[in-house]
Amino acid sequence: MIESEAFVQALEDIGFDFFTGVPDVLLAGVIETLLTRRLYTPAVREDEAVAMAAGAYLGGRVPAVLMSNAGLGTSLNTLLSLNLLYRHPCLLIVAWRGFEGHDAPEHRSMGQVMTPLLDTVRIPHRTLSDATALDDFNWVAQTFMKTRIPVALLLKPGVVRGIQP
């Protein structure tokens, strides 16, 4: 399992310097680390977080947004009509709730359709794993500024230390 500190450090090393989002239990360890390092600005909705990240990018920062995949649904219009339209990159760190159906009932639908949904709206994505972490972070670094659009790093349960649902 990847420690939260190592996860945050890897993102800081890439250059991410503005973190916002809405919590999910899978992200609890990462958010705690970000709060300890005074890097995290909480938002109240995921689309608000995405728009704040877009504003931070306009102000010269390199933003990342933490959310559950439920929040991905909430953010869809903002991702399409703001980030993708205006070319505002941000890293979406998305908790994959409902992964393989093993989760609370409300996560089943989005857990199933999340990756086809990202494909449909043409947001590049990759699923983080312990074994490929170095490659995954390199992919984030390379894809982020090259494409100038949002890219998503998907976090399954048990990959980064946090509270497990």
Next chain:
Amino acid sequence: MRPEEGTMQSRARAIQALLELIPGDVPVIICNGFPSREAFKLVDRPTHFYMMGSMGMAAAIGLGVALAKPAKKVVVLDGDGNVLMGLGTLGTVGALKPKNFIHVVLDNEVYGSSGNQPSYARVVRLDQVAKAAGYAHVERVREREDLVYEFKDLLGKDGPGFLLVKVSEQAEDVGWVSLEPSQITQRFRKAIE
């Protein structure tokens, strides 16, 4: 509820008064629909971010800019429909209290860009919501001279400031914002570096 409707200034007149008072190096985020289109026709500056989609997100975009650029004043020109859609952001601003954030709401009590359907702003006091949320200074104006006085005052104070401007439903005959969105991004980033 709107006894003096006939004497109200139009949104375009209010935007013109505001843009005359905003220094050229101050970033301005303008919400989608007629506000962006009218502002673009009145005066176009690279420091203007014309929001086209993402309704409800103007204040959140402005907040992101304000947090990234704490030494610069940031002005958001918002609408009542937008504020109601992204109402949670009033809480985020009120909690974070960015001193450089000025939120102007052009309130015509209708969804003016989609056919003047009534908005709840005619019963919900958005200025009182902002005050309760924790904005440092909140004012509500209708007359042009009050708008000028209060906005100048907010520009000189530590924020976050909130200025509700009651305007008429009148819309100007304006075209679309004829800039590529990616071009708006590039020139805005450069202008506020």
